[in-house]
Amino acid sequence: MGGRGRSRTQRKHFAQSRENNWKYTKNDPEQQQNGTADNNNNRENSNPSWKPFVTQNIAFEEYYKEQGIVPPEEWNTFMDCLRSELPAAFRINSSSQCYLEIQAKLENDFMKSLQEEGTDGSEVVAIRPLPWYPENLAWQSTFSRKQLRKNKILERFHEFLKLQNEIGNITRQEAVSMVPPLFLDVRPDDFILDMCAAPGSKTFQLLEMIHHSAELGSLPGGMVLANDVDVQRCNLLIHQTKRMSTANLIVTNHEAQHFPSCHLKRTCGEGSEPQEVKELDIDQLLFDRVLCDVPCSGDGTLRKAPDIWRRWNAGMGNGLHGLQVQIAMRGMSLLKVGGRMVYSTCSMNPIENEAVVAEILRRCGGSVELIDVSSELPQLVRRPGLKKWKVQDKGMWLTSYNEVHDSRRAAVVPGMFPSGKGYMDAPEHGDDARRSQLRDNGSNGHSQNGVGTVQDPATPTTILDEEASTLPLERCMRIVPHDQNSGAFFIAVFHKLSPLPVAQKKHCYQPGKTTSTGNFQAQSLPKVKDINADEVEQVDSVGNQLSEVTMGDADILENGNDEATLDTDPSKIVEVKRPELIKLSSDGKAGPELVTRSRKLQMRGRWRGIDPILFYHEEAAVGQIKAFYGIKESFPFKGHLIVRNTDIDHVKRVYYVSKSVKEVLELNFLAGEQLKIAAVGLKMFERQKDVSTECVFRITSEGMPLLLPHITKQIVYASPVDFKLLLQYKSIKFGDFVDAEFREKASKLQFGCCAVILNKDKKTLSEPQVDASTIAIGCWRGRNSITVMVIALDIQELVERMLTYLEEDSDSLLLENKPLIAA
Ligand SMILES: C[S@@+](CC[C@H](N)C(=O)[O-])C[C@H]1O[C@@H](n2cnc3c(N)ncnc32)[C@H](O)[C@@H]1O
Structure with a gap:
């Protein structure tokens, strides 16, 4: 169903069925109205059997009020926004052959056809590009994904999104989740590590970035290594990234905190540099860019995952802090000197955010700086990181490590506090007396008569001094939901200046200085040695609450069935039998x-x-x-x-x-x-099984775009009418082709796989010419016919592209409502 020519009544219903509209008044086109209304009433009216999630959690409210996550005057707006549904967002794959066509369709067709007139005469915009995303590649709709699925009038738009998403031309992804890769400053030649990558939205984005400026038939110099510890989620990641059809990706399945470095010197022993080391350009796996999008409590995704309201508790963040530090430290050790690492979470909790960043800075000494990125993406509304926060443990508020009872020291560590100081580090605070007072009062600050003392949530800061970090944590970015009608996110950007210091037993923070670039640098620790990535100390393991963790970003959750997916059956061990002839070498030169x-x-x-x-x-x-x-x-x-x-x-x-x-x-x-x-x-x-041909290997549809500019045989041009016949009927006898020239050329091909290219300009072509606008289809030249070798989805895409290119001729080309059957 089309968006054009809808009746006024339809349009009225369409407008009434929405919340969170952006209204652009004629006088002020930039004005954006943030939708913060609770949608439950509307949803209940349209679906009386629907039971809303409880969008309340007293502990959550108490926790974040106490942390001062937003100023008190914004509290109600913040909470209202968290309770409203999240608008759907998606990104155009800029490395897709037809990304400009998709962009044009959104701008010229959907943006206009879905635009409405509000009751006050203002224009209501249903979809629009996200102003902070480069090149109008990311878009947001005023509708949540649920609304898009249910609203009849949006059917055409929804179908478009679904198809393009499946093909890989767009990716549905929460808007704020698109932010971290943008701050990685990716270049096409970069080696990038995505440490916790599943289900793969950001991996896909990173691949788009390295492929963006690659010409058809060529590949960028860089690569992405996407890792995740969870086997099932790794399979999702594989399925998701398959849509990209890339030769520049490796998917691995490791604990990120123990990610191997493949250091050759270590493997081959000292002294004798092995022959093969000299043959390789690299002797250790180090990266130009590292994305550390760690597992987190995920309360920034409350708007799309309202079940978190019920599950949330402060222990989730505390339980993850150690693992997050470990993963980030491993990332830092695998980062090249001069490289950039982004640490991000979809949590609002400072224990998972600023406290982790501060601990990284302390452990890395002067070898790492936290970058001020305030001039990058200026249209992205964000707030500075916190300098002060508190730790809540078992319902008690703690403002310094000295208040942590002995029995809780495994769970609450010094690095969780703003100063990062441990028990022994702060005698100058005069906390010894306070500590003994705490002990005298009993476990966790409970006095013997059961009345809370310093940890009383009602009076948490009145007795003790509040700690504040002296690190430049204001350089971290906090994205809060009500600033731009989004989810919440936390991002910090690091730059590695020199090799990491050798692990110290105690991670003392030394006062820092500001570099010539204006970026903060903590003072170097005294003993600095050029170490390889294997030698960095592995810190205490926390993270035993992983089952509670929100994995975030589950925008694409459909399991793929591919031969290369991980086997989840632990009993199955593949015995690798390597045949004698397999050799490791570049170009088979090894002796x-x-x-x-x-x-x-x-x-x-x-x-x-x-x-x-x-x-x-x-x-x-x-x-x-x-x-x-x-x-x-x-x-x-x-x-x-x-x-x-x-x-x-x-x-x-x-x-x-x-x-x-x-x-x-x-x-x-x-x-x-x-x-x-x-x-x-x-x-x-x-x-290709059971066929008689000189070559049993057919080119796959994924391989076709890369290979097409480089093949000189088995390639033939078809006139639009014959190309259309092929798409429509899938198999055409030579005698049934309309164009005699095509018939003759096709019949001269060798038996086997071939590429049929749409001759859209209807020119006489002697030499194959292939560029980004080329529309080609993999076929099989049989004894008497040509048969299409692609799946229905690919055919559907080709039909859409063909009609776009040949718009003036579309009447003659429209398929005659015959179903297209899958290959
Ligand atoms: C926030 S999600 C990552 C989202 C992903 N970056 C994206 O954009 O699609 C966190 C991921 O970390 C993975 N994870 C949890 N613990 C891990 C560990 N120790 N090492 C590696 N991955 C881990 C989870 O399986 C989960 O997929």
């Missing part, structure tokens, strides 16, 4: 000694439930593929192919990896397969 050594190293890495990764060096098969498709010499092909089954004679799928990913894989092999790799590479070829 026999190296092969033997490499194989030994490979044998060490046996990961439960993980298919092995093998470079595909089968000369005969690879040569055959190359010859059949006429792959140009200029395309880096040999040495970039991998397979995931050990039986080299029955390879089903061949994956392509970028140069950057190839380097990491080679390093990983040499380092004894430390990485537990769940997915890697772009599926480029798939074996």
